[in-house]
Amino acid sequence: MASRGQRPRFEDFYGSSEDEWRNSDSSRGHHSDQREAKSAGEGQGCPPREAKGDTASASGSNTAPDESQGRAPRPVKRLSVAYDPWRRELGLHGEYEGGAGFRIYRRAQDVAEKMTIETCPDGDKVKRSEQDLMSKPCTVCHWCGTVSSSPLKRCVRCLAVSYCNRQCQRQSFKSHKMYCWQFARLDTARARVYPAVRFFHGLRHAKDYTVLLDDMPSEQQHKAGATCNVLVELMGQIFHPYRYSCLVTDLDGRMARMIVHDEKGVYSHPSLDPGKCRVTSLEACLKPADYLLLLGAYWHQFGDGVPGIRINDLDSVYIIDMGDLDMPKDYTKTMEQIVRRASTLSENIWVKGIYRA
Structure with a gap:
């Protein structure tokens, strides 16, 4: 790993992703985006719209991998069309940001079916x-x-x-x-991230994410087009008066609060099997010690002044179930204590209006 006082780089955990970044388009086909753009404008029952093209993302979205950061910059898919209910019917899931357009996260089901199924070449675990x-x-x-x-x-x-x-x-x-x-x-x-590649636009290959929360951009950078995928571990649900809120941690041990602002409040796991593609509530599908792959994550400054992760669209979340693996009792006990303290602190801020460290 990196030396003392130096933040670990992306390739310190995953190796160089340059080859996969260059070959990702050829391995999955070049025509998927064209089919999706066509389906978005010529769906049945949908009024015709003029195709204005994709809005360019931040500078360097199509540049070579950034070796200083150890991972390739990820382009932002945007459609310069107004929001309408037909987008859900057409199978294009996206986050409405207002003005600039949509940030598309998931591919349409028919497009995902035609893509190559990716599996981990090392088996159940990635060999390092x-x-x-x-x-x-x-x-x-x-x-x-x-x-x-x-x-x-x-x-x-x-x-x-x-x-x-x-x-x-x-x-x-x-x-x-x-x-x-x-x-x-x-x-x-x-x-277990490999099967998710075919369902998400922003996941160019199975290593296109970071494990450090410090790599996430700010909200201003996110609105300008910056994007970052992060793999975090769910510690547990904490108190919030009217939204789902939980505590997550990265590999370096840094913890952050994640609050879901999606009005649906339900999660649909992407799958080609109709029996597994069911809609469930967040309380039922999010369990402590599960891993979350967050697409397009960024730092948001909440009203209490504490930064955290704001999820505007649950279609940008991929839940990795780890319930089949045993957890040490000491780890479970420590996790419960941390979540309990964080939940009590959040309740004091919201209900009593006081802050206690």
Whole structure:
């Protein structure tokens, strides 16, 4: 991973995405966007509209991958048409921003059916090598801090930390086991992202996301066309008087509040199987320790002054069910305590009008 004091880069966790960025269009076909644009303007019962083309996104939307950030810039799909109810009937799900147009998240069902099914080539888990996690060999022991002149041996399970000998690894196991377990769950969640590529416009390939909340743009950058996909873990629901609110965390341990502003209040999981494509409430489908892939996520400044994630359209969310994996009791207990404190704090702010740290 990155050195002390330096924020981890995208390729530190996933490796370089340049090849996949360049080959993503050829592997999935070049005509899907043309079919969607045609269906949006010539659907049955829909009045004809003039095709004005897509509005250009922020500068550099079609440029080469940004090596300084470690991931390719993602273009923003926009349609310069007014909002009307026919868009839902045509299968084009998008977030209405007012004025600038739509930000489309999901593909139409008939378009998704014709795309190539992507599966993880490594099986149930994404296999990581030492080069995927660290750009430089690690020479510092994670337990005792001893600096070695040669690269140290890594933890076989997570490949994220190194030790100078087996004794240091045994002494560090109590504090490291939870972090090591989180890395193993992350590999499983990453493998379950592959089927989602065919359903989302903004997901160019199965590694087109980050695991750090710090990589998200601000709301002003988002409105200007910036976009970022982020993979986070759901910790639990917290108090809000009239909206669904929950606490999420990234791989680096940073937590953020996520509030859903979608008036529907229900989630439809994208699937080609009619039996699995059912509409459920958020309370029923969002469970603690599940992973969420948020398309086009950004930082929003809420009314209480605390920044968080605002979800305007639930079609930009992909829920990764992790219920089949066991969770350590210590991790579950710690998660419940954090969520309980955050919920109490939110209730004090909303109901009592006071703030207590």
